[in-house]
Amino acid sequence: MSAKLLAWIVLVLVLVADFFDLSMAQSKKFVCSYSPAKANPIGYQPEYIPLEVCTHVIFKSFDFPNFVGRQMLFSDNDKIAFSRVLTSVRKRSNAVRVVASIKGSSRDFTSTANTLVRRKAFVQAAVALLLELDADAIELNWSVIYSSGLNTDRSTMVSLLQDLRQALNSASKSIKNRNRELWFRGSLHPNVIPESYNVFDICDLVDHVTLDPDTADNLESAHAPLYGTPIVLPVQAQAFIRNLGSVINPETGFYTTTQRWIDEGCPPKKLLFGIGLHGVRKAYSASLRSLVGDRATLGPAEAKYLEYYELCKTIREAGWNYAWDQYGTMPYATRALQNGMEERISYEDLNSLRYKMDMVVGKRFGGIYMDYVHSDDIYGSCGQAYPLTSYLSSRVRSIPSDIGFAIEWN
Numbered sequence: 001m002s003a004k005l006l007a008w009i010v011l012v013l014v015l016v017a018d019f020f021d022l023s024m025a026q027s028k029k030f031v032c033s034y035s036p037a038k039a040n041p042i043g044y045q046p047e048y049i050p051l052e053v054c055t056h057v058i059f060k061s062f063d064f065p066n067f068v069g070r071q072m073l074f075s076d077n078d079k080i081a082f083s084r085v086l087t088s089v090r091k092r093s094n095a096v097r098v099v100a101s102i103k104g105s106s107r108d109f110t111s112t113a114n115t116l117v118r119r120k121a122f123v124q125a126a127v128a129l130l131l132e133l134d135a136d137a138i139e140l141n142w143s144v145i146y147s148s149g150l151n152t153d154r155s156t157m158v159s160l161l162q163d164l165r166q167a168l169n170s171a172s173k174s175i176k177n178r179n180r181e182l183w184f185r186g187s188l189h190p191n192v193i194p195e196s197y198n199v200f201d202i203c204d205l206v207d208h209v210t211l212d213p214d215t216a217d218n219l220e221s222a223h224a225p226l227y228g229t230p231i232v233l234p235v236q237a238q239a240f241i242r243n244l245g246s247v248i249n250p251e252t253g254f255y256t257t258t259q260r261w262i263d264e265g266c267p268p269k270k271l272l273f274g275i276g277l278h279g280v281r282k283a284y285s286a287s288l289r290s291l292v293g294d295r296a297t298l299g300p301a302e303a304k305y306l307e308y309y310e311l312c313k314t315i316r317e318a319g320w321n322y323a324w325d326q327y328g329t330m331p332y333a334t335r336a337l338q339n340g341m342e343e344r345i346s347y348e349d350l351n352s353l354r355y356k357m358d359m360v361v362g363k364r365f366g367g368i369y370m371d372y373v374h375s376d377d378i379y380g381s382c383g384q385a386y387p388l389t390s391y392l393s394s395r396v397r398s399i400p401s402d403i404g405f406a407i408e409w410n
């Protein structure tokens, strides 16, 4: 091989490497959430968070701050726990961003956003998380609840977000090259989206909306369904409601509900699709099931969350039958219990995650977040450690950057 050719090959390789670096910088977000309250009991330290795959760590979470005098204060314990996570991340990486999630009920948030004094106090407390505790972003987990009629969330949300955005912009200016972000947790409950959110304004004001998959886990037998199960009406009913046809498509699946966020004006790249690394177990009577089919799991059956690291062991026990929910596009396992009861665990596996990731790619979301990184089989008790995280990470990494396709103007 001539020296000239060799030099040329080296040059091409360097250019190719450069190109990949560039595309990495534009790449999709892979957000790992971490909850000390859940991680501590299983001995999972912030030091274990796999920063080689996470682009962001969400700390979950700060309780809603208390109003003291004219100030709002976060709990000291939450601040200490947050600082532990932040310090550990900073020590290991200067690229990974840390997001402080603040949770509150609809009541907490609306009563704060409603009055000028409280709203100012909240904004001040939130900015302190950025400037004093050095968070890169805050996320509001404003838990809207579905109630038809009276809804105060919709308007108050925008005023609070406006004030936060303004405060964040000036905080970002005070330190050069430190861009602080505002994130917002969004519900995927089909009734909540049009009722409680002014989607267009929210997405204009925030940097990212994290779409929470646990907001719709009681609508279908599959707890995180891609599509809703069609309801076939009995013949008698069809005569009454002629114009509906014989099949009703419930708009409960994530394919539809995420689309609502887009259709109501949210740029897809601002949306981070949530993936829960847990299953949901329900017990119900076997005779009811033979009567009404899969929907037996919907009624009063109480849902119990099982982290993937425990459920991967549970479903290996004897007596389980495995099946696939064709509309939810996710697996489930059932087994008989005593006294005529049955139990069913709906869960995610590599197959169901493949369909979800296909949607993430197809809809060109900004990335995904995982609840929680420590819910995966972190210690490898069912095989390779972090099976779901590894798969999701490899899928996110393989999404070509948007820049490669088109230049987006907003």
Ligand SMILES: *[C@@H]1O[C@H](CO)[C@@H](O)[C@H](O)[C@H]1NC(C)=O
Binding pocket: 060, 101, 103, 104, 105, 141, 143, 185, 212, 214
């Ligand atoms: C939001 O907060 C509620 C409790 O208010 C919690 O159950 C839920 O898991 C949180 N969601 C996220 C995405 O952190």
